[in-house]
Amino acid sequence: MKAKLFSGILAVLLLVTAVNAHALKYDSGNTTTLSAGQSYTFNFPSAKGNFNSAKFSFDVDQLSGASTKIGSSTLTSPASGQLFASNGSGLTYLFTTDFHLGKNVFKLNKFLPELNGNTAGLTLGLLMDRGSITFDSARLRGTVAPEPISMALMAAGMVGLPFARRLKKTIRA
Known part of the structure; x- marks a missing residue:
């Protein structure tokens, strides 16, 4: 009974590891500063495999808000920008967001569909509305589902482990 429980737990852990092992990462590695009115594009090639999910992130090292003088007082609003996606000739507005220090994830x-086998891949654009940011390590991470046949073979092997151990004990006796 313990062997079956152990092999079941091991099978689940291997399945989870197999799915996470297919995470893809494209790292720009550049440190870039953008001020209001400036833009930057991130180009990501298409991936082998089929993405189940995708996240774009970059690390903001420094930021400063936009200051507006209203009478005798100064109002500071957070740094913000707009994200766009380009696939081929089309440009798609995604959203406007306020940035914060550390990792910003979208x-x-x-x-x-653009990440799953499109030869052009995906281009993301960032246009700063106000304030300024300094960022680096732009990443596109996606989880790719493993092939069903590979997963079935691995599961069959895990199920057979307790029987193989029992057969080995029988042969020795």
């Missing part, structure tokens, strides 16, 4: 699940 889900791109509606662009999975």
Whole structure:
């Protein structure tokens, strides 16, 4: 009974590891500063495999808000920008967001077809509305589902482990 429980737990852990091992990462590695009115594009090639989910992220190292003078006081609003996606000749507005220090993460699940085998890949654009940011390590991470046949073979092997151990004990006796 313990052997079956152990092999079941091991099978689940291997399945989870197999799915996570297919995570893809494209890293720009550049440190870039953008101020209001400036833009930057991130180009990601298409991936081998089929993405189930995709997230775009970059690390903001420094940021400063936009200051507006109202009478004798100064109002500071957070740094913000607009994200766009380009697939071929079309440009799609995604959203406007305020940035914060550290990792900024954005889900791109509606662009999975562009990431799944489109030869052009996906281009993301960032246009700063106000303030300025300094960022690096732009990444596109996606989880790719493993092949069903490979998963079935691995599951069959896990189920057979307790029987193989029992057969080995029988042969020795």
